[in-house]
Amino acid sequence: MLKRVLNPSPKLGLHLSSQLISTHGHLDTVWLWGFQIVQNATCLPRRSEQPDLLVIAADMWDEWFECEEASTLRRSLTGAGEKVGGGPTRPTAKTILPRRDAALDPLLIAAATASGPHVTRNHYQHDFFPGVMLPQSEGSWDWTKFTGQDVSTKSERMRLTRIRNLSAPLKIYPRTKKSAALPLLKRLMSGFGSRPLLFRRLPDLFPIPSPALQVKCMARTRIPTPHGPVFLHIYHNNRDSKEHMAIVVDPAQFSGPPSPESPPHIRSQSLDSVWSGDETEMDRITRGAYVGRLSPASQQSSKPPIDSHRPTTGLSDSIPSPLIRIHSECFTGETVGSMRCDCGEQLDEAIRLISQPISIPSSSPVTPPKTIPGRGAVIYLRQEGRGIGLLSKIRAYNLQDLGHDTVTANLMLGHQADERGYEIACAILRDLGLGNSDGVGESVRVLTNNPDKVEALEKEGLRVVERVPMIPRSWKARDPQLLDHVAPLQTDDARVAGATLIGGGAVHGEDLDKYLRTKVLRMGHILPLWLDNPEQ
Numbered sequence: 001m002l003k004r005v006l007n008p009s010p011k012l013g014l015h016l017s018s019q020l021i022s023t024h025g026h027l028d029t030v031w032l033w034g035f036q037i038v039q040n041a042t043c044l045p046r047r048s049e050q051p052d053l054l055v056i057a058a059d060m061w062d063e064w065f066e067c068e069e070a071s072t073l074r075r076s077l078t079g080a081g082e083k084v085g086g087g088p089t090r091p092t093a094k095t096i097l098p099r100r101d102a103a104l105d106p107l108l109i110a111a112a113t114a115s116g117p118h119v120t121r122n123h124y125q126h127d128f129f130p131g132v133m134l135p136q137s138e139g140s141w142d143w144t145k146f147t148g149q150d151v152s153t154k155s156e157r158m159r160l161t162r163i164r165n166l167s168a169p170l171k172i173y174p175r176t177k178k179s180a181a182l183p184l185l186k187r188l189m190s191g192f193g194s195r196p197l198l199f200r201r202l203p204d205l206f207p208i209p210s211p212a213l214q215v216k217c218m219a220r221t222r223i224p225t226p227h228g229p230v231f232l233h234i235y236h237n238n239r240d241s242k243e244h245m246a247i248v249v250d251p252a253q254f255s256g257p258p259s260p261e262s263p264p265h266i267r268s269q270s271l272d273s274v275w276s277g278d279e280t281e282m283d284r285i286t287r288g289a290y291v292g293r294l295s296p297a298s299q300q301s302s303k304p305p306i307d308s309h310r311p312t313t314g315l316s317d318s319i320p321s322p323l324i325r326i327h328s329e330c331f332t333g334e335t336v337g338s339m340r341c342d343c344g345e346q347l348d349e350a351i352r353l354i355s356q357p358i359s360i361p362s363s364s365p366v367t368p369p370k371t372i373p374g375r376g377a378v379i380y381l382r383q384e385g386r387g388i389g390l391l392s393k394i395r396a397y398n399l400q401d402l403g404h405d406t407v408t409a410n411l412m413l414g415h416q417a418d419e420r421g422y423e424i425a426c427a428i429l430r431d432l433g434l435g436n437s438d439g440v441g442e443s444v445r446v447l448t449n450n451p452d453k454v455e456a457l458e459k460e461g462l463r464v465v466e467r468v469p470m471i472p473r474s475w476k477a478r479d480p481q482l483l484d485h486v487a488p489l490q491t492d493d494a495r496v497a498g499a500t501l502i503g504g505g506a507v508h509g510e511d512l513d514k515y516l517r518t519k520v521l522r523m524g525h526i527l528p529l530w531l532d533n534p535e536q
């Protein structure tokens with residue numbers, strides 16, 4: 001029954017669930033999960049993600065609300081009894097929208113109801129399905145009806161006209177608290193049939209408590225880099241479907257367990273824990289829960305609780321806190337080698353700085369200082385384009401070429417200047433025993449010029465003992481005095497260029513200068529501004 005009401009076109013719904021969830025992580029908005037319920041009401045919650053949107057034919061409302069599946073759904077969403085909060089309010093004529101077609105078109109529904117203003121008609125065409133414009137492709141908007149006939153038929157011509165209408169130039173919808181896309185939704189739905197549809201965000205219907213954030217390290221492995229070995233950790237979480245990462249620098253782990261005077265190893269608690277009673281040694285080793293360096297001759301799985309999670313209160317004050325960086329994904333800067341920004345360079349520089357050996361002064365004048373390997377981590381968050389996504393960032397670049405700066409370009413596209421969040425990063429840091437939250441774990445030094453980042457970390461309860469600036473390499477090259485700002489200090493001659501940074505060395509150029517100036521002048525980044533012309 002629920003299936004019939006919510007999903008008049010099961011084939012379409014199934015396709016959406018599987019394809020969009022797997023390939024369009026940034027669209028994990030409401031309606032998708034709504035469609036998941038449609039497919040199988042018993043599959044909730046999937047990795048604790050909750051649906052937000054329910055699409056239902058208005059004339060089926062009463063029937064749906066009374067049916068057994070709806071009760072099950074309500075119970076599974078709210079974890080409470082049947083009549084939660086008196087139930088949803090009855091639809092009124094005002095809130096009912098005319099239906100556009102006999103079969104629901106989830107692509108349009110998605111476009112119209114996903115909350116971001118980035119979801120425009122253009123977005124619908126280009127992003128949801130690569131083949132959406134091709135009538136013959138499987139991605140055409142209603143392939144349940146697709147019979148392979150050519151476009152000379154009347155219905156095909158009408159459909160193509162509709163699609164063309166949708167390709168009007170990009171229009172920016174202001175971001176509002178509720179769905180910014182309602183006007184778009186109304187326009188999309190108008191003129192197609194008369195059966196009314198209801199759109200309801202599930203949180204409006206039932207108060208759904210959002211689950212506490214959890215992160216879990218799914219796998220870890222050793223990666224040799226030009227700066228030394230690192231351990232790459234892949235994390236899953238129950239907030240989004242992205243694979244965030246931690247790049248841990250801690251080569252001391254190759255030399256056996258730490259002594260009581262040396263700092264603890266930086267290890268993931270969730271990775272080292274036992275996942276199930278029947279987990280074998282090989283299972284643990286394969287997912288990276290091993291100690292030392294893995295080789296054909298050395299295969300020792302970690303046995304929880306392992307030493308790295310011991311309290312650090314007895315540690316010598318002369319051992320500096322681990323150096324960390326919270327880095328946001330930048331495909332253009334890190335993979336393509338774009339010189340519009342310095343993100344690729346920053347990633348490389350962060351790993352280099354964290355890997356620098358640490359000199360610990362001796363308490364006695366006769367004993368020489370001790371050197372320990374560098375230690376810390378880069379938390380690599382999949383928040384491309386300061387959280388607006390790659391597609392919007394690319395559009396923003398075109399607006400920048402028209403003369404707008406990075407902040408204005410974001411705003412013109414209906415985004416905020418910065419849409420990132422650091423909750424997941426903090427949870428990952430805690431899992432690694434870093435951040436000294438609630439008195440557990442070490443406090444950290446953070447590599448950044450962005451004061452908002454430090455504030456966000458501190459708000460999450462992490463203890464930041466120092467902000468270490470990141471000076472762009474090209475600026476350092478122009479003004480050797482700037483070298484003083486980087487600690488631990490290394491001259492450029494001693495720097496090993498990261499092999500992953502396309503072109504190596506420092507990024508530079510007019511575009512980068514504009515970008516960096518905007519960061520300082522409009523985003524409050526703490527960076528001694530390099531000006532070619534001090535009069536400017």
Ligand SMILES: Nc1nc2c(ncn2[C@@H]2O[C@H](COP(=O)(O)OP(=O)(O)OP(=O)(O)O)[C@@H](O)[C@H]2O)c(=O)[nH]1
Nearest residue numbers: 328329330341383384385386393396406448449450
């Ligand atoms: N929207 C937008 N994002 C950009 C642009 N250039 C780089 N980015 C993104 O900016 C993010 C890096 O953030 P930044 O603001 O450069 O630096 P930060 O991490 O806040 O600060 P630092 O820690 O000092 O580096 C990455 O996700 C990049 O993809 C741009 O022109 N527009």
